[in-house]
Amino acid sequence: xxxxxxxxxxxxxxxxxxxxxxxxxxxxxxxxxxxxxxxxxxxxxxxxxxxxxxxxxxxxxxxxxxxxxxxxxxxxxxxxxxxxxxxxxxxxxxxxxxxxxxxxxxxxxxxxxxxxxxxxxxxxxxxxxxxxxxxxxxxxxxxxxxxxxxxxxxxxxxxxxxxxxxxxxxxxxxxxxxxxxxxxxxxxxxxxxxxxxxxxxxxxxxxxxxxxxxxxxxxxxxxxxxxxxxxxxxxxxxxxxxxxxxxxxxxxxxxxxxxxxxxxxxxx
Amino acid sequence: xxxxxxxxxxxxxxxxxxxxxxxxxxxxxxxxxxxxxxxxxxxxxxxxxxxxxxxxxxxxxxxxxxxxxxxxxxxxxxxxxxxxxxxxxxxxxxxxxxxxxxxxxxxxxxxxxxxxxxxxxxxxxxxxxxxxxxxxxxxxxxxxxxxxxxxxxxxxxxxxxxxxxxxxxxxxxxxxxxxxxxxxxxxxxxxxxxxxxxxxxxxxxxxxxxxxxxxxxxxxxxxxxxxxxxxxxxxxxxxxxxxxxxxxxxxxxxxxxxxxxxxxxxxxxxxxxxxxxxxxxxxxxxxxxxxxxxxxxxxxxxxxxxxxxxxxxxxxxxxxxxxxxxxxxxxxxxxxxxxxxxxxxxxxxxxxxxxxxxxxxxxxxxxxxxxxxxxxxxxxxxxxxxxxxxxxxxxxxxxxxxxxxxxxxxxxxxxxxxxxxxxxxxxxxxxxxxxxxxxxxxxxxxxxxxxxxxxxxxxxxxxxxxxxxxxxxxxxxxxxxxxxxxxxxxxxxxxxxxxxxxxxxxxxxxxxxxxxxxxxxxxxxxxxxxxxxxxxxxxxxxxxxxxxxxxxxxxxxxxxxxxxxxxxxxxxxxxxxxxxxxxxxxxxxxxxxxxxxxxxxxxxxxxxxxxxxxxxxxxxxxxxxxxxxxxxxxxxxxxxxxxxxxxxxxxxxxxxxxxxxxxxxxxxxxxxxxxxxxxxxxxxxxxxxxx
Numbered sequence: 001x002x003x004x005x006x007x008x009x010x011x012x013x014x015x016x017x018x019x020x021x022x023x024x025x026x027x028x029x030x031x032x033x034x035x036x037x038x039x040x041x042x043x044x045x046x047x048x049x050x051x052x053x054x055x056x057x058x059x060x061x062x063x064x065x066x067x068x069x070x071x072x073x074x075x076x077x078x079x080x081x082x083x084x085x086x087x088x089x090x091x092x093x094x095x096x097x098x099x100x101x102x103x104x105x106x107x108x109x110x111x112x113x114x115x116x117x118x119x120x121x122x123x124x125x126x127x128x129x130x131x132x133x134x135x136x137x138x139x140x141x142x143x144x145x146x147x148x149x150x151x152x153x154x155x156x157x158x159x160x161x162x163x164x165x166x167x168x169x170x171x172x173x174x175x176x177x178x179x180x181x182x183x184x185x186x187x188x189x190x191x192x193x194x195x196x197x198x199x200x201x202x203x204x205x206x207x208x209x210x211x212x213x214x215x216x217x218x219x220x221x222x223x224x225x226x227x228x229x230x231x232x233x234x235x236x237x238x239x240x241x242x243x244x245x246x247x248x249x250x251x252x253x254x255x256x257x258x259x260x261x262x263x264x265x266x267x268x
Numbered sequence: 269x270x271x272x273x274x275x276x277x278x279x280x281x282x283x284x285x286x287x288x289x290x291x292x293x294x295x296x297x298x299x300x301x302x303x304x305x306x307x308x309x310x311x312x313x314x315x316x317x318x319x320x321x322x323x324x325x326x327x328x329x330x331x332x333x334x335x336x337x338x339x340x341x342x343x344x345x346x347x348x349x350x351x352x353x354x355x356x357x358x359x360x361x362x363x364x365x366x367x368x369x370x371x372x373x374x375x376x377x378x379x380x381x382x383x384x385x386x387x388x389x390x391x392x393x394x395x396x397x398x399x400x401x402x403x404x405x406x407x408x409x410x411x412x413x414x415x416x417x418x419x420x421x422x423x424x425x426x427x428x429x430x431x432x433x434x435x436x437x438x439x440x441x442x443x444x445x446x447x448x449x450x451x452x453x454x455x456x457x458x459x460x461x462x463x464x465x466x467x468x469x470x471x472x473x474x475x476x477x478x479x480x481x482x483x484x485x486x487x488x489x490x491x492x493x494x495x496x497x498x499x500x501x502x503x504x505x506x507x508x509x510x511x512x513x514x515x516x517x518x519x520x521x522x523x524x525x526x527x528x529x530x531x532x533x534x535x536x537x538x539x540x541x542x543x544x545x546x547x548x549x550x551x552x553x554x555x556x557x558x559x560x561x562x563x564x565x566x567x568x569x570x571x572x573x574x575x576x577x578x579x580x581x582x583x584x585x586x587x588x589x590x591x592x593x594x595x596x597x598x599x600x601x602x603x604x605x606x607x608x609x610x611x612x613x614x615x616x617x618x619x620x621x622x623x624x625x626x627x628x629x630x631x632x633x634x635x636x637x638x639x640x641x642x643x644x645x646x647x648x649x650x651x652x653x654x655x656x657x658x659x660x661x662x663x664x665x666x667x668x669x670x671x672x673x674x675x676x677x678x679x680x681x682x683x684x685x686x687x688x689x690x691x692x693x694x695x696x697x698x699x700x701x702x703x704x705x706x707x708x709x710x711x712x713x714x715x716x717x718x719x720x721x722x723x724x725x726x727x728x729x730x731x732x733x734x735x736x737x738x739x740x741x742x743x744x745x746x747x748x749x750x751x752x753x754x755x756x757x758x759x760x761x762x763x764x765x766x767x768x769x770x771x772x773x774x775x776x777x778x779x780x781x782x783x784x785x786x787x788x789x790x791x792x793x794x795x796x797x798x799x800x801x802x803x804x805x806x807x808x809x810x811x812x813x814x815x816x817x818x819x820x821x822x823x824x825x826x827x828x829x830x831x832x833x834x835x836x837x838x839x840x841x842x843x844x845x846x847x848x849x850x851x852x853x854x855x856x857x858x859x860x861x862x863x864x865x866x867x868x869x870x871x872x873x874x875x876x877x878x879x880x881x882x883x884x885x886x887x888x889x890x891x892x893x894x895x896x897x898x899x900x901x902x903x904x905x906x907x908x909x910x911x912x913x914x915x916x917x918x919x920x921x922x923x924x925x926x927x928x929x930x931x932x933x934x935x936x937x938x939x940x941x942x943x944x945x946x947x948x949x950x951x952x953x954x955x956x957x958x959x
Contacts, residue, residue: 010308011308049303049304050302050303050304051303067304067308068304069302069303069304069306069307071302072302072303072304075302090304090307090308091307148445148468149445149915152445152914152915153912156913165306165307166306167303167305167306167309170306171309172309172310172311172312172510173470173471174470175311175312175314176312176314176442176470176507177442177468177470177473179314179315180314180315180319180440180442180443181442181443181468183315183319183320184412184440184443192306192307193307193308193309195309195310195311196311198311198313199311199312199313199314199315200313200314200315200316200319206307243315244619245315245317245320245558246315246320248320248322248323248326249315249320249321249322249323250323251323251325253693253694
């Protein structure tokens with residue numbers, strides 16, 4: 001069994017280190033290379049990230065994509081023919097995100113979201129909001145409405161701001177004003193990674209590179225045994241992170257992160 | 269005209285500054301929203317420890333927060349008035365243009381036993397250690413919130429945090445994202461204009477404010493208490509990178525204040541001109557983890573010129589038959605400034621333990637030839653450390669102290685310890701013991717005046733060294749939440765030692781020219797109960813405060829001539845009558861407020877404020893004068909909003925009615941002419957537009 005892996009440092013490196021560790025006792029040869037330059041011997045390519053996935057699909061090999069958001073993976077042109085491709089998504093199902101929000105802020109009714117373009121999961125989110133008797137306040141940021149105005153009008157009516165993955169809205173340059181404005185209005189932010197929590201979001205739900213690596217290792221083992229990849233799937237394991245200082249300052253009585261994670265595991 | 273020219277200069281400067289700030293910043297190209305970047309990107313720490321305010325249930329002292337919503341609903345147009353919303357706080361006026369704000373009793377018109385901070389800048393000023401509220405270079409519209417700590421808090425808020433701390437936090441540079449103009453017009457000659465503009469950028473934020481505030485005072489026939497202020501304020505912040513940010517602020521307030529009392533020739537009607545300004549620069553650095561350091565430098569200065577100060581009482585009163593009266597008056601100029609450099613560090617010792625520590629050096633300067641023989645300076649230094657330790661999930665202990673050297677030979681340590689125990693997540697008990705020191709101010713240390721020159725009697729610096737005043741406060745508090753209700757109450761006992769007061773006849777070596785001085789004369793005990801309740805509903809809110817206070821005083825040392833065989837029998841009753849017996853009158857037994865705010869329709873908003881205070885006599889209102897009568901005052905505000913709130917095209921019109929039911933009450937008066945002046949009903953209109 002030979003696995004080839006594209007890697008670019010940071011979280012990507014953390015993933016490949018964890019995967020190597022997971023597969024240590026198996027009869028698997030792992031090699032790391034740049035996207036697309038797959039070693040001829042390899043049986044399976046593990047593409048880390050969207051860019052690598054695109055490149056690996058061009059090569060003649062089964063591909064397991066990791067670190068890809070579902071929406072991105074779905075849009076990738078899949079390899080033609082009988083070659084297999086599958087994925088372990090990087091994002092959490094929207095249900096899980098909403099479960100966190102409700103576990104942390106059970107009394108909240110008004111949820112705000114911002115996007116530049118309606119994301120593919122929006123209709124699902126709208127449906128879930130209806131099911132759970134939440135009012136969703138959406139604002140699109142674009143040529144007619146700049147971020148500051150959209151943010152103000154959403155915060156005016158929302159009790160929590162749910163982050164949707166959109167780097168045009170949430171990035172290192174904009175996060176300062178977003179967090180400061182929402183804090184001034186005492187509206188907590190529910191993030192999508194630990195970085196958000198460190199920056200000042202109330203909490204976030206996410207999977208660590210190690211958790212994704214464990215799931216990927218399982219897929220590799222399955223592939224080694226059956227020559228088949230499991231279907232594309234969301235991460236099974238996840239973490240919750242909470243910014244206690246922000247919670248206290250907003251006077252939100254919050255359970256600790258592990259308790260919240262276990263609660264969401266039990267009632268997904 | 270001279271002033272409008274100065275204002276123009278400042279505007280030009282501001283515009284240049286503004287233009288510089290408007291230079292566009294290149295925006296980093298963002299990734300496709302389908303990529304994994306949204307999940308993997310690194311973000312800077314924004315809500316660092318110093319940005320986060322403490323919830324009431326975790327604060328080591330009793331605290332009241334006044335936010336923008338309350339400021340607006342109250343209809344008040346000056347900052348000093350806002351303190352009516354704080355339980356137990358006294359707001360009085362020596363004339364409409366000279367507010368007095370104090371907590372606890374045994375205070376005079378130079379209320380000087382509080383720390384007053386604006387964005388961390390200490391603004392109580394020498395020589396008297398009080399705050400010229402009307403003169404502050406900050407506009408009420410620029411205030412984000414005010415936190416009032418009721419009780420000593422030197423460990424966390426620095427020098428002079430004696431009776432309490434007023435901590436004014438202005439709006440962030442990035443919080444104003446529009447241009448607006450607002451106007452107030454009304455009775456009493458109220459005529460205010462404000463303009464605000466600002467922009468939040470990716471790295472650079474700024475806001476600019478221009479203000480003109482004027483009124484004709486209360487009782488133009490009896491007192492000249494007109495005021496005109498021209499204000500400018502700039503706040504800008506720049507985030508250099510993820511770890512470093514810099515903030516710069518400056519402000520100026522040029523004031524013209526009427527002064528004088530009819531029927532008192534020595535208090536002629538005239539205009540006093542003042543100029544207050546400040547510059548403040550701070551640098552915040554985030555260390556890895558959650559630690560943070562903040563280095564702040566600021567300079568504040570105040571100049572005033574009284575063109576017609578009486579410097580020879582007999583002549584001013586027309587008794588000096590041979591001289592023209594005008595020769596009894598002179599130009600009284602005062603210049604004071606303060607510079608301070610402070611370093612504050614926040615260190616996360618463990619997940620349950622956080623320390624705030626640091627130090628500062630301060631330089632105070634005052635020059636006023638009429639009352640000081642030479643310019644005076646004080647170099648004060650202090651270090652502080654304050655630890656917040658979460659002993660268990662429900663018990664929080666705050667432990668801290670400040671050590672200071674006032675530069676005049678006094679060194680002191682002011683410790684504080686408190687425990688907040690969350691009996692249930694929504695119910696907290698607080699036990700606190702806190703102390704503070706008030707060092708003598710320059711006036712108390714160095715005043716020197718001759719007979720009839722500034723006051724009737726001559727003043728000499730104290731013969732024996734003044735000891736700093738000390739306060740020890742013990743309190744038991746409860747903070748509870750019941751759904752939409754929240755309640756905050758406490759009982760307290762405060763013991764103050766060595767209160768510095770005027771020692772009349774300190775030196776009678778020349779019986780025809782007795783000299784007064786300052787001396788540590790009294791100990792006082794304050795006891796009381798404060799209660800605050802808050803209720804919110806879908807489209808409204810009500811805040812209720814009540815405070816019951818009492819004060820007792822005793823001599824800590826006797827006035828110099830108290831036992832003098834000749835003068836003693838004359839002096840002793842004055843001290844007993846005017847100070848000891850009246851000590852209990854120096855706090856209002858009952859005081860309270862209620863502020864209710866209700867959204868009537870989509871665009872109409874109504875608020876009503878009720879302010880209650882029983883009779884009170886500030887210490888320098890002697891027994892011969894009337895105390896301030898009971899106050900029952902109702903203010904109302906009705907507003908109509910147009911368009912979107914605080915957005916271009918939006919605006920608001922409001923009518924404010926103060927003392928709506930004409931329960932006229934008399935205010936502070938230390939001379940007969942002022943004692944009977946009534947606060948009558950007044951109305952004003954306000955309009956604002958955003959574009």
